[in-house]
Amino acid sequence: MHSGAVLAIGEFSRLTHLSVRTLRRYHDAGLLEPASVDPATGYRSYSADQIPVAQVIHRLRELDVPLADVRRILRSPDPHARAGLVAEHLQRLEAELDRTRAAVASLRRLLRPEPPPLDVELRAVPATTVAAVADDVRHDEVLAWYAGAMAELDAVVDEPAGPPGGLYDNALFEEGRGRLLVYRPTDDPPRRGRVHPVTLPAVELAVTTHVGEHDDIDVSYGELGAWVVANALAVAGPVRETYLVGPRDTPEPSAWRTEIGWPVFRVAPR
Amino acid sequence: MHSGAVLAIGEFSRLTHLSVRTLRRYHDAGLLEPASVDPATGYRSYSADQIPVAQVIHRLRELDVPLADVRRILRSPDPHARAGLVAEHLQRLEAELDRTRAAVASLRRLLRPEPPPLDVELRAVPATTVAAVADDVRHDEVLAWYAGAMAELDAVVDEPAGPPGGLYDNALFEEGRGRLLVYRPTDDPPRRGRVHPVTLPAVELAVTTHVGEHDDIDVSYGELGAWVVANALAVAGPVRETYLVGPRDTPEPSAWRTEIGWPVFRVAPR
């Protein structure tokens, strides 16, 4: 309709509740180009048609959608594809919400007085050959990757000889990405798809068992670590987790049991 | 217990899953002071006792609690007060979640095809004297302030002569804070507490009625604005909202009716 109406940036700002500054930024970012720009003065002119666009941007920004993604959404011509991109972000929000919930729960548990003390045991573990899937993974992809790898392992390993486990490279936590290996012990490890035999080296492990929710697991890590240094040992190599009882066994998190083993060696006492 | 164990920053990093960089930053920020610092080399030494503290910090940061607030929480000696501070942040999270939900819903409505067109009317409004509460308010406090002011008005005005309304300074949107006035028309405006008589000047108003959820109201603002410029008018002064049907009348948002009036004056056509 009345697309002829032309607005200075200040008027447009009043009409959209976006600050003048922000409008200029959106112009620079290629998000919301003014209908025209006076080449002599640099004055921006907006058209009344752009108000709804500005409002969509406003809503997306309220959802913390990065400017680059907002641009992608606006540029995508097909409303179908657009809805897909938006849905993607809503999913991201959902995931973030889950993270938040988990952190809140964990914080609550952490602030509760006196967690029960942890039993730590030093155990010599011989080299074993297992069926494994391994890859370089980003820290935030760990869960998804794990689920896929474990499913593939389950499909390929017929007669597991024990509970599944994983090896976590320290770089995963320190640098945000690193090697992740998930395995099932079995007598004759097959080689199919991503699954292949791997020989885990013999190590001396400081072992403890974490009970409950995985979100709290670094509390157990911390206690294990404190035990390790208190006993004049040092950490060597990737941590090993063994899933004695996990979500695959029972939906009740309080029953989950995860063995954490940290390869250690003796150091001179300081 | 074994508080004697002393850890280099790298070891401590492995034990807490906080990066070395981040640990140094937390030191600089006064969040997590190392147990000791070698004055000659600057090497930081951590004690195993500090692991639980590091974990609490980790959790709080996962909840986006600013470093300054984390510091406050850790410094507060009384676990009671501490729990209070934490609860405060959880409340903030809750509020944020509400905002997010509202934005999602609004975005959904915005992306739905073809909102019904808006009827806009030009109306001369005479000066009126009303009972009002006014203050300078930050944009994010508007809702809370409004609720309080309206309650006070209700308590003081016995015989309202029409639905309540509000005046919103443009600075509220442009600069994040500005004057907010809420009023009830009544024959003999009292002066008690924050309530006092105010004479609203006569204006010509471009008026439309927004139906439904307030979260979508700037869509109606946008359409109203487009109409205003299309009719060679310009905006003058704070917008007036009149709550014909609101949450005080019915809990059903789809029935809410809010009149938006923008003071205008005629400009030369361009």
Next chain:
DNA sequence: CGCGACCCTCCCCCGGGGAGAGGGTGCACA
């Protein structure tokens, strides 16, 4: 013509890190 409102660009600030440069230390092994 003058004034005030408006607009322009440019630069620095915030927070919570990531990245890397450039240099010092601690320790094991030859």
Next chain:
DNA sequence: TGTGCACCCTCTCCCCGGGGGAGGGTCGCG
């Protein structure tokens, strides 16, 4: 006693999405 290497130090710059302000041009009304 070197020498290599992992570790540690500080420093500066970058990211995002804006806010704040400086310094200067432009518009339109009286």
